[in-house]
Amino acid sequence: xxxxxxxxxxxxxxxxxxxxxxxxxxxxxxxxxxxxxxxxxxxxxxxxxxxxxxxxxxxxxxxxxxxxxxxxxxxxxxxxxxxxxxxxxxxxxxxxxxxxxxxxxxxxxxxxxxxxxxxxxxxxxxxxxxxxxxxxxxxxxxxxxxxxxxxxxxxxxxxxxxxxxxxxxxxxxxxxxxxxxxxxxxxxxxxxxxxxxxxxxxxxxxxxxxxxxxxxxxxxxxxxxxxxx
Numbered sequence: 001x002x003x004x005x006x007x008x009x010x011x012x013x014x015x016x017x018x019x020x021x022x023x024x025x026x027x028x029x030x031x032x033x034x035x036x037x038x039x040x041x042x043x044x045x046x047x048x049x050x051x052x053x054x055x056x057x058x059x060x061x062x063x064x065x066x067x068x069x070x071x072x073x074x075x076x077x078x079x080x081x082x083x084x085x086x087x088x089x090x091x092x093x094x095x096x097x098x099x100x101x102x103x104x105x106x107x108x109x110x111x112x113x114x115x116x117x118x119x120x121x122x123x124x125x126x127x128x129x130x131x132x133x134x135x136x137x138x139x140x141x142x143x144x145x146x147x148x149x150x151x152x153x154x155x156x157x158x159x160x161x162x163x164x165x166x167x168x169x170x171x172x173x174x175x176x177x178x179x180x181x182x183x184x185x186x187x188x189x190x191x192x193x194x195x196x197x198x199x200x201x202x203x204x205x206x207x208x209x210x211x212x213x214x215x216x217x218x219x220x221x222x223x224x225x226x227x228x229x
Contacts, residue, residue, distance in 0.1 A: 059084040061096035062116055069111035071151030072127025072187050072203075077103050085116070093118055110151055127187055133209035134187055134201055137216035137223075141196040144223040149200060153186040154227035157202065159215045181224075182208045 066081040080103070082096040093116040094102060108123040128134045137157075149155075158181045184202040192198050200223065204212050215221050 059086055062093040063096055063099060063102060064093075065111045065113055065115050065117060067113060069107045070188060071107055071110050073107050074126075075102055075105050075107060075111075075122070079111075080117070083116075091116070091118070108152060127185075128203040131206055132203045133206050134203055135209055135212045135216070136199060136201050137212065137221055138197050138199050139216075139221065139223055140219070141192070141198075143219075143221065144198060144200070145225055149186050149189045149198075149223075149225070150228065151186055151188055153225055155184050155186055155202065156224045156226055157182040157184050157204070157212060157215075158222045158224055159211075160220050160222055162218070162220060182212060184208075184212070 061082045061084050064081050064083045065079060067079045069075055069079050077099070080099060082099075085093070102117065102122065105122045105124055106126055107121065109121050111117070111121060182204060184204045186200060187203050188201040190199045202212070212221065
């Protein structure tokens with residue numbers, strides 16, 4: 001009769017049990033690792049969100065306009081104020097620390113109270129600039145575009161032939177009566193009067209100032225816009 005060694009059987013039966021226990025513990029270790037990674041990601045996300053909120057809520061002092069400053073006028077210290085706003089993408093207002101650099105410059109456009117000041121709204125050139133004259137002309141409705149003019153618009157002042165008795169340009173006028181077109185820049189404009197006429201201030205070369213004034217008085221100026229400000 002065969003004799004069975006019980007110690008051998010016990011060892012053989014115990015070996016699979018130990019291997020099974022080892023395999024059973026592996027998923028638990030993995031789940032602990034994933035849980036720890038998830039906690040880290042949540043913490044990092046919370047910190048990032050906090051930083052964004054804090055930065056988004058931070059304001060900085062920038063220059064703003066406190067009084068109306070017409071196109072071409074010099075900017076005085078009293079025309080400026082400081083407001084605290086958030087930094088905005090695509091908007092580059094002038095920091096309040098640069099106030100001294102702004103004072104003394106000229107408005108390149110009409111400036112209105114409450115608006116942030118940016119570099120493009122400023123110019124170091126006086127209006128009229130050296131070598132220019134400021135001339136006021138009154139234009140009939142048919143002598144300028146229907147769309148309102150804006151300070152800074154580049155225009156051409158076309159001198160039309162003198163009108164005949166019928167009120168139309170004289171086709172027989174000589175070349176001397178048809179001066180060349182005159183480049184100018186709009187410096188200011190008024191609302192249409194009751195008769196529809198509009199008064200426009202234009203900056204022209206000093207060599208053209210007297211001619212523009214004379215032709216405007218005769219009603220022979222037609223204004224053509226070449227570049228909108």
